[in-house]
Amino acid sequence: MSKFSRSVLQASAVLLALAFTACNRYYQPASMQYDKLRITQDAPRSAAIGELLRPYSDSVNASMNTVIGETAVVLEKKQPEGVLGNLLADAVKSEAGKLYGVKVDIAFINYGGIRLHQLPAGPLTLGKVYELMPFDNIMIIQRLKGSVLQELLDNVASRGGWPGSGVSYIIKDKKATEVKVGGLPLDYSATYIVANSDYVASGGDNCDMLRSIPQENKGVLVRDALISYLGAFAKRGEKINASLENRVQYAQ
Structure with missing residues (x-):
């Protein structure tokens, strides 16, 4: 706590x-x-x-008011993809892997759960992270069949796209197409380890396809995972940054 x-x-x-x-x-x-x-x-x-x-x-x-790091540039929240969302999704994927001791294939951050439109360049305080992620949602993992993952991504695509790490897709007619996981085409019969919030995993934001799937839960808040990940930049002597990588695109 x-x-x-x-x-x-x-x-x-x-x-x-x-x-x-x-x-x-x-x-x-x-x-x-x-x-x-x-x-x-x-x-x-x-x-x-x-x-x-x-x-x-x-x-x-x-x-x-405790400063935990410094952002190199303004990090903005955007759809279908933004540098702020990429940063946060990468944080969840990395921290979930360490917490649960497994190779996490994909991590998501629901777009509406990010409560600031941008992080300004300069010192990043603990309070700013609380503003960014004020909800006490817990970081969990689930093991999803590729077919269920497609359902989840179709729901996400219908909402304009969510930040994701380890996954890429193109939104066409409000569906997720050309889905790749770890750079490889989505396999409907494979099982993927997905990090998410307990809110989404319990059916939030119309993610009913996830409700019946067991969750592994160690009681760590998504916000605390973000604090750990973002604070590690300063420990490495780096400024906090992220980039656009065409993880989520709209069809031309």
Whole structure:
């Protein structure tokens, strides 16, 4: 668990403790009514609560401002292919291989799960990675028959293409054509090891073809895998970068 997650859990525990100690009576409401409230920067705040949470807030802010690397150029999110997507898909493929101790054939990042349109050139902070990938999705692997992989890619193609590593294809009539895995034509009878998020593997984004397929899950967040991969650039004395490789193209 990351420092940020621990700090949030600690703060939540404190607030829950206050709620239970303030009143130990049980009330069953006869009815409930809700109003929408907008919280602004000028909204009145409780000084006591602010002081109580200040150590956690300071800790979170310090963690989020930690620089883990430096991007060489602006990395943009685009369809059918972008340098930011390629970087993230490569990260998942590499980190999943190390975590699960297998040769991962393909890795995907669902396009909608990337929540920033670009990473600017310059210092990359931990907080920026949280903005990029705010969801607590877990990095899993599945063993997919080539025929199932084709179904997945057809769904991906209908959505304009997702970042992938280890796979290439051409989108024609919203279908994935000329699919290659590791540079070789897709074999419908072969089995491929695919790294993905548990959200997608559990049927998210209409990936129902994956629901019944067993997942190997070691509880590592996709975001934490990205942090590990991106942080390794600085350890090697390199700037973070990626390139376009015609992994996904639209038919001419």
